[in-house]
Structures are given as C-alpha cells and as structure tokens.
Amino acid sequence: MKKASAETxxxxxxxxxxxxxHSHRYHVLDEPTIPDADYDRLLRELEAIxxxxxxxxxxxxxxxxxxxxxxxxxxxxxxxxxxxxxxxxFTGEEVAEFVRRIRDRLxxxxxxxxxxxxxxxxxxxxxxxxxxxxxxxxRGATRGxxxxxxxxxxxxRTIKAIPxxxxxxxxxxxxxxxxxxxxxRAAFEKYNEVARASDGKTxxxxxxxxxxxxxxxxxxxxxxxxRPLAFYAYAIGAVDFGWNSDGALPTTHSRMLARLRDWxxxxxxxxxxxxxxxxxxxxxxxxxxxxDALPFDIDGVVYKVDVLAVQRELGFVxxxxxxxxxxxxxxxxxxxxxxxxxINIGRTGAATPxxxxxxxxxxxxxxxxxxxxxxxxxxxxxxxxxxxVIVRRAGxxxxxxxxxxxxxxxxxxxxxxxxxRCPVCGSQIEREEGEAxxxxxxxxxxxxxxxxxxxxxxxRRAMDINGLGERLIEGxxxxxxxxxxxxxxxxxxxxLIEMKRLSDERDGTTPETVKGGKIATKWAxxxxxxIDRSRRTTLARFLYALGIQHVGESTAKVLxxxxxxxxxxxxxxxxxxxxxxxxxxxxxxxxDHFFAQPGNQRVVDELLAHGVIIADxxxxxxxxxxxxTPSRVLADMDIPxxxxxxxxxxAANAESLAAIARTSPKTWRAxxxxxxxxxxxxxxIATPDGHAxxxxxxxxxxxxxxxxxxxxxxxxxxxxxxxxxLTGTLTSMSRDEAKETLEALGAKAAGSVxxxxxxxxxxxxxxxxxxxxxxxxxxVWDEARLLEFLARHPRL
DNA sequence: GCACCTCGAGTTCC
DNA sequence: CTCGAGGTGC
Numbered sequence: 001m002k003k004a005s006a007e008t009x010x011x012x013x014x015x016x017x018x019x020x021x022h023s024h025r026y027h028v029l030d031e032p033t034i035p036d037a038d039y040d041r042l043l044r045e046l047e048a049i050x051x052x053x054x055x056x057x058x059x060x061x062x063x064x065x066x067x068x069x070x071x072x073x074x075x076x077x078x079x080x081x082x083x084x085x086x087x088x089x090f091t092g093e094e095v096a097e098f099v100r101r102i103r104d105r106l107x108x109x110x111x112x113x114x115x116x117x118x119x120x121x122x123x124x125x126x127x128x129x130x131x132x133x134x135x136x137x138x139r140g141a142t143r144g145x146x147x148x149x150x151x152x153x154x155x156x157r158t159i160k161a162i163p164x165x166x167x168x169x170x171x172x173x174x175x176x177x178x179x180x181x182x183x184x185r186a187a188f189e190k191y192n193e194v195a196r197a198s199d200g201k202t203x204x205x206x207x208x209x210x211x212x213x214x215x216x217x218x219x220x221x222x223x224x225x226x227r228p229l230a231f232y233a234y235a236i237g238a239v240d241f242g243w244n245s246d247g248a249l250p251t252t253h254s255r256m257l258a259r260l261r262d263w264x265x266x267x268x269x270x271x272x273x274x275x276x277x278x279x280x281x282x283x284x285x286x287x288x289x290x291x292d293a294l295p296f297d298i299d300g301v302v303y304k305v306d307v308l309a310v311q312r313e314l315g316f317v318x319x320x321x322x323x324x325x326x327x328x329x330x331x332x333x334x335x336x337x338x339x340x341x342x343i344n345i346g347r348t349g350a351a352t353p354x355x356x357x358x359x360x361x362x363x364x365x366x367x368x369x370x371x372x373x374x375x376x377x378x379x380x381x382x383x384x385x386x387x388x389v390i391v392r393r394a395g396x397x398x399x400x401x402x403x404x405x406x407x408x409x410x411x412x413x414x415x416x417x418x419x420x421r422c423p424v425c426g427s428q429i430e431r432e433e434g435e436a437x438x439x440x441x442x443x444x445x446x447x448x449x450x451x452x453x454x455x456x457x458x459x460r461r462a463m464d465i466n467g468l469g470e471r472l473i474e475g476x477x478x479x480x481x482x483x484x485x486x487x488x489x490x491x492x493x494x495x496l497i498e499m500k501r502l503s504d505e506r507d508g509t510t511p512e513t514v515k516g517g518k519i520a521t522k523w524a525x526x527x528x529x530x531i532d533r534s535r536r537t538t539l540a541r542f543l544y545a546l547g548i549q550h551v552g553e554s555t556a557k558v559l560x561x562x563x564x565x566x567x568x569x570x571x572x573x574x575x576x577x578x579x580x581x582x583x584x585x586x587x588x589x590x591x592d593h594f595f596a597q598p599g600n601q602r603v604v605d606e607l608l609a610h611g612v613i614i615a616d617x618x619x620x621x622x623x624x625x626x627x628x629t630p631s632r633v634l635a636d637m638d639i640p641x642x643x644x645x646x647x648x649x650x651a652a653n654a655e656s657l658a659a660i661a662r663t664s665p666k667t668w669r670a671x672x673x674x675x676x677x678x679x680x681x682x683x684x685i686a687t688p689d690g691h692a693x694x695x696x697x698x699x700x701x702x703x704x705x706x707x708x709x710x711x712x713x714x715x716x717x718x719x720x721x722x723x724x725x726l727t728g729t730l731t732s733m734s735r736d737e738a739k740e741t742l743e744a745l746g747a748k749a750a751g752s753v754x755x756x757x758x759x760x761x762x763x764x765x766x767x768x769x770x771x772x773x774x775x776x777x778x779x780v781w782d783e784a785r786l787l788e789f790l791a792r793h794p795r796l
Numbered sequence: 797g798c799a800c801c802t803c804g805a806g807t808t809c810c
Numbered sequence: 811c812t813c814g815a816g817g818t819g820c
Contacts, residue, residue, distance in 0.1 A: 346806060354807090371807055373813085397813070398808055437806095437813065550816075552804045582802085582816050754801065 008049060012056045013334055015046040019398070038335060044088070071433050074150035075139040079129060080238040083178060085146060085319055086302065086326040092281050095303070098325045099277040101306065105322070116306040118253040119274045119283040120234055120340035124209045124297035124613060125182030126216055128156065129237055132175040135166040142216065146319055155216050156181075158225035159230075176237030177265055181216055183208040184296050187228030204281050204750040206390065206403040207333075208297050230296070233257070233265040245748045252306045273306055284327050291329065300328035328728035335405060336360040338387045341372070341416050343423060345448035347456050347547055349439040351418065353378055355389070363393035369398045374436050384413040405465070422687050424448040444484070444599070451477050453547050459486040461543035461553055462794075463534040467527050486606035488531055535637055538616045539566060549590040557743075559591075568703060570604055573696040575636040576704075577626050585638065625708035628701050630654050637693065641680040649673050650681065654683035656701070657694040661685050718749035718793045723756055727770055728763030730783050735763075738786065745793055753778065761786050778783075 050056055071529050076558075089095045099115070106114050127143040140156035142149040156162055159181065168174070179544030183191075188208040195203060205211035214226035236256065248411065250256045254273050261267045274283050282305045287301050305311050305323035316674040319463040353372040360367055370391060372378050381404055383389060388408040393399040418438050420643070422429055440446050444453065454473045455591045458465035465488070476482040479502045481495050497519070506513050512520040543566075544556035551559070564582050569591075577588035594600055631651035635644045642650070649671050654660045665678045684690040724747045726735050733741075738761065739749040753760055753772040760773035763782045 344806085348805075352804070352806070365809060367808080369808070373806090393808095550804070554803060580818065586816060751802070756801085 008053065009056055012046060012053075014047045015042055015049070018042055034451075051204050052769065074152060076144075076148050077139065077151045078148040080142070080176060083127060083129060083143045083146045083149070083237070084235075084320065084321055084324070086324055087320045088300075089325050089327045090330075092277075092284075095280055095284075095325070095327055096277045098303070099280070102314060102323065106310065114305065114307060114310045115276045116252075117274050117280055117303045118257070118271065118306045119280060120271045120302045120304070121268060121287055121298040122293075122300040122328070123180040123182050123232055123268075124299045125180040125212045126209070128152070128179060128181050128216075128231075130156065130162060130177045130233075131238075131317065132166055132171075132177065132180070134173055135171040137145060137162065137164045150217075153218055154221040154315045155218060155224040158221055159229045159231055161230045161266045163264040163739070165264075169261050169508075171263060172239050173242035174238055174240040175263075176239065177233050177260065178235040178237055179231055179233035179265070181212050181229055181231050182296050183212040183215070183228060184230055186295060187230075191228065193767050194371070207392075217785045231266055232268050233260045234267070234302075236260070249308075251308055253304050253308060254306050256308070274303070280327070288329060299327075300326050302326050330364065332363045333390055333392045334362040335388055335390055336367075338383060338385055338389055338401075341383065341385055343419065345422060345424055345440050345446060345452070347452035348549060349446065349449055351422070351438045351440055353416070353418070355383060357389075357391065360391055361392055362399065365393070366395070367391055367393065367399045370401050370602060372401060374434065375431070375438060378416050382415060384409065384416055386410045386413050422446055422448070447477060448481070454485055454488070455480060456547050457535075457545045458488070459545075462541055463537060464541070465527075465534045466530040467523065468530065472527070479503070484603050484606070486603045486610060489610035489612065491525055491528065491531065491536065491609065493521070493528055496527060497521055500524070535611045536613050536615055539564065539569075539614045540616075542566065542607075542612070542614055546594070546600075548594040550587045551591060555583065555587060560616070561621065562624050563620050563704075565620070565707070566604065566608075566614055566617070568620060568700075568707065570601065571696075571703070572700050573693055575633045575693070575697055576628065576700045578636045579632060580624070586644065619707050619709050620704050622708050625704050628704060630657050630660060630701075633657065633697050633701065635658065637684075637692075639684045641677040642684075646673060646677050656698045661691075661694055719745040722747045722758040724749050724755050725751070725757050725760045725769060725773070726763070729758060730761075730763040730786075732783065732787060741790060 022172065074750040087098075089098060103115065113261055129141055129143070129149070130137060131139040131141075137157070139151060139155075140153045141151050144150060181529070183205075185208060188205060188211055192205060193213065195205070205214065211227070212229055215224050215229055218224045218227075234257070235253075236249075241248070250259055251260050257267045257271055259438065261364065270287065272283060274280050280301075283303075284301050291298060303325055305314065311321070311323040316322065336358045337387070341353055342356060343351045343353050345351055355370045355372055357368050357370060372381070372383060381389075383404055384399060386409070387616070388405040390402045390405065391399055392402040418429060418431075420429060421427065422440035422442055425440065425446035425448065427440050427446060429438050429440050431438040440449065442449060444450050448552060451470065451473050454468075454477065455470055457463055458468040458473070467487075473482070476487075476491075476499055479499050481491065481499050482488060501511065503509075514520045516521075539560035540553075540557040543551060543559055544553050558580060559577075560568055563572070572592070572595075574585075574588035574592035577583050577591055578585060583591075593706055596606075629651065631648045634657065635647040636644065650660050650663075650668065650673070651672065654663065664683065668678050669675070677684050685694060719742060724739075724742050726738055726749060729735075730738055744751055750757060753769050753776065756777060757773070757776075759779045759781055760769060761783075762770045762773070763783055
C-alpha cells in the first residue's frame with residue numbers, strides 16, 4: 001500500500017474536524033447545517049482515505065464512532081444492545097457488491113435462504129429505542145451515538161403510534177424495540193401552514209425530519225403532544241423472556257417484524273422479502289416510483305439478510321453490520337450559495353424575486369435559479385445574498401429554496417429588501433395594500449413589460465407565432481424595431497437581419513454562417529412566414545393576445561362567444577361587460593380600462609390595418625341582447641342604495657338609461673322609491689363620469705340590439721354546455737387538440753374535476769383526476785369512447 | 797358574508 | 811404545477 005502523502009493526511013484531518021462539527025450540530029443541537037447527502041459524501045471520502053491508508057485512522061475519527069455526546073438537557077441512557085448504523089450504497093453496483101461479499105463470506109454452506117433479504121423503506125426521521133418491561137412501556141431514548149442516547153420517555157409517550165402496553169401473549173420480560181419517529185408529510189404541511197399564518201411567532205419547519213427531531217427534543221412534553229408525530233418499528237434490541245422460555249423468537253427478521261406487529265407495534269406495510277441483488281434492486285425501483293406519493297419522507301431502502309442465524313454469522317465491521325445496507329435515493333436536497341437575488345418583471349409588472357444560485361445538481365438536473373415568489377417568502381426564509389441555502393427539488397419539478405443555513409452566513413450580510421425602483425425602467429415599485437405581489441408601475445413604458453407583452457402576444461395559445469422567442473423579442477425591442485405588438489406585422493426580412501447584426505455586434509458574438517460563408521438567414525425567413533401565418537386568427541386568441549389584465553384564455557373565449565366582434569368588445573363600458581356570466585366587477589373594469597387608453601386602441605387599429613383578420617367574427621348572441629335591460633345594467637353599476645329591486649322600479653317602462661335620467665323624481669316617489677335612493681341616483685347622474693357612463697351604456701345596448709340576430713340563429717352543438725375534463729395522455733391526438741375538438745362541439749373543457757363535471761376523458765396513466773371522477777361517480781370515457789363519439793359527431 | 801370553484805399568472809429546465 | 815384572487819351560489 002502506498003504511503004499517504006502529507007496532503008492526504010491533511011485532507012483526512014480536515015474531514016474529521018468537519019464531520020465532527022456537523023455531527024455535533026445534528027445530534028446535539030438539532031440544527032443540521034448541511035443536508036445528509038453532503039455529510040454522507042464527506043464521510044465516504046474519509047472512509048475511502050482510511051481504507052487506502054489505515055495508518056491515518058485516528059481514534060476520534062467519525063468512522064470509528066457514530067454521532068456525538070447527547071446534550072445535558074435530557075438524562076443519558078445506555079443502550080443495552082448498541083443501536084446500529086448502516087453502511088450506505090448509492091448505486092446498483094454497490095448493492096451487488098454487498099450481496100457478493102455476503103455470498104463470499106458464507107461461501108461453502110450458503111444455501112438459497114442466505115440470499116433472502118428483508119427489504120424495507122428507510123424512513124427519514126429519528127431513530128429511537130423503546131423499552132418494554134413485562135409488556136409495559138417504561139423508557140424510550142434517542143439513538144445518540146449508538147452507545148447511549150437521551151431519555152425522551154415523556155415525549156415518546158405522547159406519540160399515539162407507540163403502544164404504552166404490548167398486546168397478546170408470550171410478551172417477553174424485557175423487549176427493546178427499535179424504530180423511527182417521523183412526521184407525516186400532511187402533518188408537516190399543515191403545521192407549516194399554521195406557522196406561516198402566525199406572523200413569525202411560530203417558525204416553520206425546514207422539512208419533516210427536522211420537525212420530528214425538534215419535536216422530540218422538546219423539554220415540555222405538552223408541546224410534543226401537539227406535534228403530529230408517528231412511528232414505525234423495524235428491529236429489536238435487547239430481549240429477555242425470563243422464565244417464560246416457551247416464547248422463543250422467530251428465526252427470520254421478516255417474521256420478527258410480523259411478531260412486533262402482533263405485539264401492537266406499527267410496522268410499515270411496505271416491508272417485503274426479496275431474493276438476491278436483483279430482488280433488492282427491483283424493490284428499490286418500485287419504492288422509488290412510489291416515493292413522491294408516500295405519505296411520509298423516505299431517503300432510501302434498507303436490505304437486511306433475513307435469516308437471523310446468518311446475520312449472527314456475518315457479524316459486524318466496527319459498528320456497522322455486514323448483513324445490512326441502506327440503499328439511498330439520489331439526493332433531492334442540496335446546499336449551494338446565493339450569488340445574487342434579482343427581480344424579474346412580468347407582463348403585468350409583477351416584481352418577483354429570484355435567487356441566482358451557484359449551480360448544483362439536485363434531483364437529476366442542475367439548478368441555477370429558484371424563485372422566491374414574493375417579498376413575504378424572502379422575509380420568511382430571511383434569504384440574503386451570500387447565504388448558504390438548502391435547495392429542494394422534490395416530486396414537483398420546480399426547485400425551491402427550503403431554508404437558510406444560518407451557521408454558514410458570512411459576516412456583514414443584510415436582509416434583502418425589494419428595491420424601490422424597477423431595475424429595468426426605474427419606475428416606482430409599489431405593493432397594493434393587502435396584496436402579495438409588488439408591481440413595477442411603468443406599464444408599457446417599461447422595457448421588461450413590453451418584452452413580456454410581446455412574448456405573450458406571440459405565445460402558442462395567443463397569436464401562435466412560431467419561433468419568436470424571448471431573445472429575439474429582446475433584440476427587436478432593444479434596437480427599436482418593435483415598440484408595440486402591432487410593429488411585428490411591419491417587420492421585414494431586412495429589419496430582422498439588421499437587428500441580428502446589431503445584437504451580434506453588441507454582444508461580441510460572431511454571426512452564424514452557412515455554407516459559402518454567407519450569414520444564416522433562414523430563421524428570419526421562417527419568422528416572417530410565421531408572423532404572416534398568425535395574421536389569420538380567432539377573436540378569442542386575439543383578445544387573449546392583447547394581454548388585458550384578468551383576461552386569460554377562458555375569459556377571452558367567453559367574451560368572443562358573447563360579443564363575437566372586436567368592434568363591439570373594444571367599446572363596451574364595464575356595466576355591459578359585467579352582464580356576461582363569469583365576468584364580474586374587477587374583470588369588467590379591467591377590460592374597460594384597457595380600451596379606455598388611446599394607446600391600446602391605436603394598437604388594435606394598427607393590428608387590423610396590418611392585415612390581422614379575425615376569422616370567426618360573428619354577431620353578438622341573442623342571449624346577450626335579452627340580458628341587457630336598462631334595469632339590469634343600472635343594477636350592475638353599483639350605485640349606492642340602487643339595488644336590484646330599486647333599479648327595476650327606476651327602469652319601469654323606461655326604454656333606455658337616458659330615459660331614466662330624464663324621468664322626474666316625482667314619478668319614482670309615486671312608485672314608492674325612498675327619497676334618499678332617488679337622491680343617490682340623481683347625484684350619480686349629475687357627475688360627469690356618471691353621465692358619460694349612462695350614455696356609453698345606452699350606445700352599447702343599442703349597438704348590441706341592432707347587431708343581434710333577429711331569429712334564434714345560434715346552432716347548438718351536440719355537447720352544448722357539457723363540462724369535460726381531460727386527463728392522462730391520449731395516443732391519437734394531443735390534449736389540446738382534443739380540447740379544441742370538444743369545444744367545437746359546444747363543450748366546455750375545465751381544468752379540474754368537480755361536482756359540475758359531466759364527463760372525464762381519461763387517457764393513458766391518468767392520475768388523481770380519474771380517482772376523483774370515480775369518487776364523485778362521474779362518467780369516464782377512455783380514448784376509444786372519445787374517438788367513437790367524435791367519429792359520430794363530425795365537426796361542423 | 798362565507799365556502800367553493802375556476803381562472804390567471806408566474807415559474808424551471810431541456 | 812401551485813398560489814392567489816375573482817366570481818358565484820348558498
């Protein structure tokens with residue numbers, strides 16, 4: 001063996017110090033400063049060094065003992081049988097090696113049963129031991145360093161999953177049960193929800209394991225009792241049947257777990273037996289698939305040789321058994337540092353803080369950005385530039401900053417504050433009272449909002465301009481080729497190439513060339529073509545593309561269906577818009593406000609002038625015209641005291657709002673309207689705004705009446721009014737296509753299943769929506785049923 | 797006025 | 811996908 005270099009020796013010493021420190025923090029202070037994955041990595045590095053250079057093994061090396069001394073707050077308990085720690089495997093190869101080592105060691109007399117394993121999930125909680133004497137729970141302790149831990153009996157007694165007395169017969173005189181205290185995910189979420197609502201009085205927990213550890217180490221068991229902890233048993237320690245010698249223990253680990261279950265101890269239902277390395281790896285894969293759906297956190301699986309006699313024969317290396325190994329899942333948590341906290345300006349001006357991270361590999365991808373959502377979230381976490389943070393990428397795809405490692409905060413950091421001015425345009429950033437989000441007030445004069453507006457306009461569900469991405473839009477805006485979405489339809493090939501040249505020049509990038517040294521221009525041709533194609537569109541897409549606040553895809557569809565014409569929508573006063581179902585005060589006002597701005601009207605004019613064609617324009621539907629009575633519109637104006645009933649009195653026999661305005665108060669008094677209500681209406685009409693609103697509403701109502709078909713014109717599709725929900729993957733068409741087709745037949749496609757849903761179309765691997773549909777007894781179609789229906793009802 | 801349901805908007809990586 | 815907030819029915 002090669003002699004260790006001074007460098008290697010120094011590295012080993014460094015690792016020992018580092019590990020001792022983290023271990024102390026973890027076991028004694030309950031304040032983990034690095035995720036387990038990092039700890040494991042350091043430990044494995046040290047193990048590797050020590051394996052190569054045994055002379056470097058120091059008596060105080062963490063590889064020679066596990067954990068640190070318990071803190072003084074709880075009484076120390078010596079474990080009669082030491083609590084084990086397991087070796088870790090991270091790859092299938094390491095598991096195969098583990099199995100091979102066992103086979104080699106047992107070699108001559110190894111029969112098939114020696115290769116049987118009890119396989120179990122590895123709960124991410126806190127290992128404890130419970131002592132039962134004559135069936136009575138007498139003492140419980142944490143694992144501590146494996147030799148002795150802390151007496152947390154009063155706290156453990158509060159955990160309902162832990163039986164205070166064993167059930168059944170043949171209970172040993174002394175029984176020590178090993179298991180894991182954990183916090184179910186749902187309970188963890190609920191706890192944090194409450195904590196977050198408490199305005200900082202209760203701190204949220206970083207993760208369920210931390211929550212379990214913290215809860216168990218409460219000095220006051222009443223606090224522990226309020227924490228929703230649970231427990232699973234997975235092994236036994238000391239056992240003594242005393243004189244009752246006919247109660248011999250089972251001969252395999254799996255049967256022992258069954259026995260523990262008989263005694264009333266909770267044992268996970270996920271425990272199985274597996275045979276050989278393949279069996280273990282198959283279990284690993286299956287549990288891995290379920291991992292995100294489990295009600296508790298696990299960080300891997302454990303394989304244990306099932307036959308206890310074989311376990312005894314294999315014995316230990318140091319404190320880790322040769323007969324068991326923990327096979328860990330790839331980390332879904334990592335630490336990294338916050339290089340910067342920037343704010344992104346969205347289409348609506350929303351200023352959302354985001355952490356720029358030193359790249360880390362977590363959950364299968366490299367993460368460099370993580371949203372911090374809003375000011376409250378930053379304050380809650382107290383994330384600062386320079387901080388070391390724990391990044392998590394769990395079942396959901398989007399990475400989040402789970403917490404800050406306060407211990408590693410560099411000196412001189414400042415709490416982060418939302419800047420007062422927009423970093424892009426310098427406008428004021430304001431937060432509406434009671435709102436969660438701060439907004440840049442710059443509107444379209446803010447370059448960021450302009451770019452986002454154009455991006456939204458071009459997006460697939462809006463005008464669907466293929467190939468117009470954020471980078472290109474940035475260039476077009478920065479060099480003045482595009483100031484509003486209408487300018488897109490003015491662009492020429494020359495403009496695009498010139499823009500590209502300017503941005504290449506600015507960024508110092510060399511232009512891409514094709515064969516013959518010519519500058520690549522195909523993209524520009526394609527883009528011009530895509531822009532041209534987008535000219536022909538539908539009213540719903542057009543309205544959605546404009547990016548009116550609160551008008552998303554479905555509101556745009558509603559507007560398009562009811563008014564049918566852009567000329568109408570762009571002039572409607574809000575009380576008229578409000579008459580449409582699903583459009584309330586806020587949305588109606590937002591639409592009215594959008595079109596009240598001359599700049600926006602100009603953009604619409606220019607779009608139409610540049611050849612944008614709304615192909616599905618139609619007359620307003622009759623239902624709209626019938627819904628729009630003067631009394632209805634008056635009631636929707638929210639004039640103080642003028643309620644639905646009063647507005648009917650005002651509007652009795654009146655042809656229009658103007659007629660109402662002309663009517664003398666005497667007439668109403670005669671009809672029994674209270675004087676103060678009449679006064680309120682008169683006052684409203686007297687204001688310039690009120691007067692103008694009356695006139696606009698009258699005009700709008702006239703326009704709609706004149707535009708509406710006289711006959712019953714509208715054709716009802718075969719699925720009129722039916723609410724569909726699509727879920728899972730369809731093989732013959734995309735979900736969007738299916739949605740469009742169903743809508744063309746008159747159906748409405750909703751996002752989630754509820755009582756109102758008529759049909760759920762379930763494709764391949766449908767998930768929770770299908771379950772919910774079954775639960776509510778809603779009609780479910782598979783793809784074949786859908787296709788059959790569509791074949792019988794061709795699109796009109 | 798409150799509870800429930802939708803819809804809108806923002807987000808990450810490849 | 812998830813949160814926040816708007817719309818509507820009770």
